[in-house]
Amino acid sequence: MTTLKDVAKLAGVTVTTVSRVLNNRGYISTETRGKVMSAMKTLDYQPNELARSLIFQRSRIIGVIVPSIAHPFFGLLVNALEYEAARRGYKILLANSRHDEEKELAYLDMLKRNKVDGIILASRTTETKPFLNANLPLLSYDRELSPDIPMVSADNFEGGRLIARHLIARDCRNLLYISGSSNVRQYSNQRGNGFLEVCEASGRRFAVYETEEASFNSQQYEASIAKALDAHPQVDGIFASSDVIAAQVIRQLAARGKKVPDDVRVAGFDDVQIASLLQPALTTIHQPVEAMVIQMFELLERKMKGAPTPAKTILPVELVVREST
Amino acid sequence: MTTLKDVAKLAGVTVTTVSRVLNNRGYISTETRGKVMSAMKTLDYQPNELARSLIFQRSRIIGVIVPSIAHPFFGLLVNALEYEAARRGYKILLANSRHDEEKELAYLDMLKRNKVDGIILASRTTETKPFLNANLPLLSYDRELSPDIPMVSADNFEGGRLIARHLIARDCRNLLYISGSSNVRQYSNQRGNGFLEVCEASGRRFAVYETEEASFNSQQYEASIAKALDAHPQVDGIFASSDVIAAQVIRQLAARGKKVPDDVRVAGFDDVQIASLLQPALTTIHQPVEAMVIQMFELLERKMKGAPTPAKTILPVELVVREST
């Protein structure tokens, strides 16, 4: 590995001078600058970020904790996060908690040891104390953890209302909400609340089904969906709390001989890739991923400066009407 | 931030002694150990990995360069990578190249500056020199870059053969291969070669369609698929080079009034989540993600030790028969 010392020796100056050239600071003669530059080039010198981080007490690394990067929505989110991070000169250290509380805390420790400049938590912790004590710029996606931890989220409530109004406009009379799981702290539960509020106001028949915790983790919802459909054979409008669940709903409807959208209209949430790949393509709510990600960095940087931050930032969603309704 | 110094002061010893306790090295009296331990606890001390990395000249960070983490297959791959990394005490620094050669090289530099212990390259570079000169444990997924850069890949050739044989067994007479793109260096082109080899041997009619470079990047293949289907209205068996393309093929077949699998049988490749969510669920080739990932770390660790590594490691695939064939 070539270091400043090597460059300095080759250029016949001290390391400080090389550092000066590197950082364009203080007085340097054009002659010296030239010698140093060419020495850097011949040795293919790369500054050691570890050493710089140690001095500056900042690593420009952001830790991102997600349940699983294999989940299509988190793939979308982290993709945008990484893009915005690179644009702002940050790097992303990735951690998959697998919904495991213990792993999550272990990752928190790991990120602290690695002196990340901030953490974006998109996983579903129940234990908030360690995060509060972390003494690190921290924010969460879609989780209300504490007033001190700003949350960024899509307007789930409005999303739910948009879907309900849309299904009602399509003349659905028997509505059903199939939810992935209902962690109290998850702001995404609001999508159900918004949906139900409109249903209730409309005077139409509606029902709610929740899948079990375990099935949420494995993303296997078959049994719960079957139960919901069995209990409501007359249903003609379904709102699934995610596109993945909606896809499974459509499959099970097909197995029962029901056609989408003719017999039953189905909508999802998230607008991940499968939504447009399904046959019929899925009506869904588009989460403003880019806007959320930009907001996350704004908030993190504000926290780094010690500036106050809003407890909640809710960004507007969009109804995407496709073929399934 | 609490450092060794703080702990030492509180425990009434020197930093060396604290370091000793921390690393269980050398002689330490039980009394001192106790004092140090409790001091570490009260101060909630976390060793600074930046400083350790600087000394040990190893960061235990692995850089992973993928085209896009939003692509479902790379989501699957990176998920497994991160899991295996954590198991072995490594962390993952994520980089999305977005198929951009320039970004890829910028990321390489970034990873070098950050002193990663190794790089896993799952992106499609054409410029290999900088990577060869990187002087870093490096390996690639699915790309034959150079004999010095070990490649890990699924047995794409065999996968293509399995699909061809399966379609033929299902009595398809007019076969079609729709490929995502054909970068010469991509080993995954072998899936087409395997498919075509069997087609040829069978004496059946078959054809090949390639989507354009640009459409590969955006994952929008509509136009190419339409062209392929228009040119071959009599086709009854299609092998798409990825599940995402297969999904779009199924959509377009439906638009043309063709039923899958009754009129046309369709198979994909990768076995990502959509394969089982589609209606009908997709027959596909399962890539041995876990095995590949384990192999990648084995190879990286071998490279770190300076041990020789095989140029290619091809792992067996599996035919997953679902409803679309």
Place this chain on the structure above:
DNA sequence: GCTACATCTTTCAAGGTTGTCATGTCCTGC
């Protein structure tokens, strides 16, 4: 001829940790 200042470079300490070597005490064995 001297001061004052601008220009250029070096010396030294620091960031948090670890490894080497030195120092010191105590015990065992002859």
Place this chain on the structure above:
DNA sequence: GCAGGACATGACAACCTTGAAAGATGTAGC
């Protein structure tokens, strides 16, 4: 009564970089 080892801790340099301060040179102004 003392050598030789086991045990226990400390001082210091090192990893690579940066910043402050000091030193060195040149030059303009009086």
